Amino acid sequence: MAGGHRLLLENARQVVLVCAGGERFLTRDALRSLAVLEGASLVVGTDGLIKAIGPADVIRRQFSGETFEEIIDCSGKCILPGIYLFFSKTLQVLAGATYMEIHQAGGGIHFTVERTRQASEEELFRSFQQRLQCMMRAGTTLVECKSGYGLDLETELKMLRVIERARRELDMGISTTYCGAHSVPKGKTATEAADDIINNHLPKLKELSRNGGNTVDNIDVFCEKGVFDLDSTRKISQKLNFHGDELHPMKAAELGAELGAQAISHLEEVSDEGIVAMATARCSAVLLPTTAYMLRLKQPRARKMLDEGVIVALGSDFNPNAYCFSMPMVMHLACVNMRMSMTEALAAATINAAYALGKSHTHGSLEVGKQGDLIIINSSQWEHLIYQFGGHYELIEYVIAKGKVIYKT
Secondary structure, eight states: OGGGEEEEEEEEEEEEEEOSSOOSOOOGGGOSSOEEEEEEEEEEETTSBEEEEEEHHHHHHHTTTOOEEEEEEOBTOEEEEOEEEEEOOOOOOOOSSOHHHHHHTTOTHHHHHHHHHHSOHHHHHHHHHHHHHHHHHTTEEEEEEEOOSOOSHHHHHHHHHHHHHHHHHSSSEEEEEEEEETSOOTTOOHHHHHHHIIIIIHHHHHHHHHTTOOOOOEEEEBBOTTSBOHHHHHHHHTTSOOBOOOSSOOOHHHHHHHHTOSEEEOOTTOOHHHHHHHHHHTOEEEEOHHHHHHTTOOOOOHHHHHHTTOOEEEOOOOBTTBOOOOHHHHHHHHHHHSOOOHHHHHHHHTHHHHHHTTOTTTSSSOOTTSBOOEEEESSSSTTHHHHSTTOHHHHEEEEEETTEEEEEO
């Protein structure tokens, strides 16, 4: 095969680059318009990286003597970066009562912990695989996957092995987050749970990583009233990604900024001071519109964050109290309920989400040298992916990861 090229996408009505100058993230001032090419083509090499993007006639001449494993005619269609999804966990469905009321009554997290401990690795993997496939069909090419429903070392490692198996066997990209500090196990105090994580869980994770076992990209701490307080969070987080303000003003955003956290999620009750601190520290805010919607919470103040220069990302917080596979629907809710523009929402689900995972140097935009993760939609305007609420399954024709078609209609 001449040139070693895997994929040619020809004659797209729009190629939505998102970034065009190697930006690691986009804030409000850079989001007045996205980088979009009209009448363009794109080439991905056999190494899965983007080799060229440009006007269709220029690409045609440049690669006239080349052959490709696959050529897709994108006439009248749009090419966008693959969407990134923060896939938190699996919880008991909530109906009426608040999250913390059910948590304190022994439901929610603890309900799922019991069933996760009982399930075999094969059972967990099959369920996990089916859900990832649903996410992929909605345009997701990179997922953050968390443990956190073991709360003991054995079950947390079981969950991490399942995630690692999916990372090896499936086409979708996976970023692994250890979330053993998701809740305080029954029979322990928060201090005892934190000590167990610090003295037993984290050393074991480091040992496995050194020996080529489970790879953990981030650590997540549920910093929340009645769960892990600021002191416990400080001890556990060790300057890695952790879970910030949930339902109460805990000043977790200020702590995350102080510790150099890559990202803090939820933030329904973040303070003005926390917002400023996150902007200054370049700590991304992962906002979860489905969680606020389904649990009837106050919406995160996305406009305030954007106005202050915070790096805003979007996630689904997928679990039975936010049971949504679809990032296009998350982006739509962000626009309607959090007053974000469609441009801001797309950047939040691509380049800024990649930044929150520490991957925006390789993912999150369509640029030469980045990974060839993208989607093709049957529309002449990219905005329809967000505008047509619930219509993304009809719009998305191809989902591509590393230049390989992993889903097509």
